[in-house]
Amino acid sequence: MNTLRKKLIQLDGKGYKALKSIQGHYKDDLISLHIDYIQGDPFASPSRIRVIIPLEKTDIDAGQYSSHYRKIAAENFLAMEIANQIRQTPSPVKGTGKSGLVYIDAPGQAIIERTAVKMMKDVIEIRLSIGLPARGRSILGKQAEKLLCDYVPSIIEKSFTSYSRDLLQKYITLADDQETIREYIRENNIVSFVGSGAILPRESGVSQRPMKGEEVITFQSPKEYEVTIPLPYGRTVTGMGIPAGITIIVGGGFHGKSTLLQGIERGVYNHKLGDGREYVITDNTAMKIRSEDGRSVHQVDISPFISDLPFGKPTNIFSTEDASGSTSQATNIMEAIEMETRLLLIDEDTSATNFMIRDGRMQKLVKKEKEPITPFIDRVEQLYSEKGVSSILVIGGSGDYFEVADHVIMMDEYAPYDRTSEAKEISDEITKLRFKESVGTFSDVHNRKLERYIINKKLGQKEKIDSKSLSTILIGREQLQLQGLEQLIDQSQTRAIANIIKFLAKEKNGPKVMKEAIDHLYKQIQENGLDILSPYKGQHPGDLALPRKNEVAAALNRIRY
Missing domain, CATH: 3.40.50 (Rossmann fold)
Structure with a gap:
């Protein structure tokens, strides 16, 4: 981390593109900082970093999160905690464009599989988007040092020392309850359960x-x-x-x-x-x-x-x-x-x-x-x-x-x-x-075929696909409208759907039937996680949330032929 501090101070006042030189891996006593991607200018999509903290440096017992649904609940809880710390301690860094931005893709009201926080066997990985500071297109090196070397580590440290242990346990207990209810309704021929006292x-x-x-x-x-x-x-x-x-x-x-x-x-x-x-x-x-x-x-x-x-x-x-x-x-x-x-x-x-x-x-x-x-x-x-x-x-x-x-x-x-x-x-x-x-x-x-050639034709040579809102995906130059999908609840799901569409289109040896292709992909996600959908080589996909198969199929069905 001291090496990073020196680099940033040396870059003060230089052209913004010189920030590319700080990409890499830095470490201190508590965390490892991985700078995966540096934005092209202060107005571009934010830079992407990962903060990795060893589980042994926290009081989190990995054994509690061996089940998939418990792990999802804990990851959502930690993402919310980090987002709360960011809100409570605003970034001290200002400048042009997105300068000083620190963002984590925290959940809304629903608990769904996300990529913002990843709990692994020995470490917890936090994926953040940040705006590296500039005045115009000149690097604010000392401000960048304050952002990367002081502010971000302090946010992570506060999140893991001040979170409510009782509240985390309540989230885990709730996840147990919800999974139990899902099993009960499956086994008892019930299609929906609405608890008394619900708001x-x-x-x-x-x-x-x-x-x-x-x-x-x-x-x-x-x-x-x-x-x-x-x-x-x-x-x-x-x-x-x-x-x-x-x-x-x-x-x-x-x-x-x-x-x-x-x-x-x-x-x-x-x-x-x-x-x-x-x-x-x-x-x-x-x-x-x-x-x-x-x-x-x-x-x-x-x-x-x-x-x-x-x-x-x-x-x-x-x-x-x-x-x-x-x-x-x-x-x-x-x-x-x-x-x-x-x-x-x-x-x-x-x-x-x-x-x-x-x-x-x-x-x-x-x-x-x-x-x-x-x-x-x-x-x-x-x-x-x-x-x-x-x-x-x-x-x-x-x-x-x-x-x-x-x-x-x-x-x-x-x-x-x-x-x-x-x-x-x-x-x-x-x-x-x-x-x-x-x-x-x-x-x-x-059971209809997945028409890969149609999607690839729309993607064009640049293979451009991106979500523009909760209900809009841009495929090449064409807008795919998803307003009719009322159970799509998070733009991070829409981003994942966009990546899935491209992933399926490029899967040359994948199943030819659409449903089979979707099932095959979800089996891979279950085994390897949502990270396989990342459109960025060597960068974390920290802003994806898992959509249901239903919405993926619905999006594919709405592509115009």
Whole structure:
């Protein structure tokens, strides 16, 4: 580290590119500092460094984190601690552009596998982005010395000496609980568990932090769906267990239907302590389905829902550059089935009306032979009986769904009530106007090829691909829009998806079927970690988070051909 200090002082006032000379490995009594990448100028993407601290210099017991889910919880906790230290102790260094920036890719509300902190057998590696200081394009050597040799080591030292041991243990205990609940619902034919006492409302439409205040109503399970799950250390948790099958959530406007569904859809991830949704756990293959006007579709079999299009256009290998609401929703379901989802989540508000239902009067006026759409209401039972795919639907306007529902939950002032018996009685009492439209069984899943040549063509000679936001990836010059993927929650996941797309495209000897290619890659990630997705040779990928296979497939499916 003394060598680094001398180098930086000597560089004071020189041109910014001279900073490249400090790349390398430096060490002091506590840490090792690896400077992997130096930015080209103070306005460019920040420099990348790794700080490595031996486990023996900490009081962290590596034996506690032998399980994968515990390790993820601990890594997320440490990333949050380091981020808190950075916020509490602002960088003393100022200058042009990104000068003085110190950043770690800390988690939001969800606990997912990330690359910001990596716990290994003997060491902990912290990956940081930093802005090396300059005035204009001249190096501020003494400021850089203060940043790299004093500020960064002090942040790391404070993080590992002042963190709450009790809080870390609570995160580990919570990870044990969440994994136990996931195992329980898999073994007991439950698709989602919502713990009593959960806080489902969020503080705003653009925030995932929990709503606070006396007006917040905590979730309480109806007795009819109440299950008590045994947890480690002799504890239990009680809440609503939604059984496999067809469940509809009903109620008046603004009574909490969509809030409950949003909690359920985010339950595919574990949530951190204090989020309010710590004990909201959903089958991790669940896919939120919506209509998505204008999306690209390539060779998807949507014939179970849409057939006999005018002019003989086939729907068993359906392609379009501009899908309608109904064709996009049918596509989203069939693509989810291709990725072996066990649960569909649908909100009537974001669905195509003609895809969800055709009422009796419309059936009489527009005969079936003139209507290519078989509505979801007439297929939802088959999805479960033939494919084992359950559905949870928010329904506000169509009581015809009472007939096909196994379970009816009514939200009344944010409180859930079982109304299955009443709904079935109403369904029997009121004369049925519509008849079921069905055209046989579901076809076998059409496993499509991964069209590597199309992706490589879009990447171009420079092989450029990058995430621009949570819902946008730039492939060459073309934007890939992911707004329809409501369970994509972190831009670091989007960055990982961008890297995965390129990785799969360049994998010449990889599986040819898309699902098999994704499964094969995730097996490699499981064995070798997310670092294999790094687009940087010799640099840490400290800003990636693991997306689900579902979202990777969904992104590939939206590439325009």
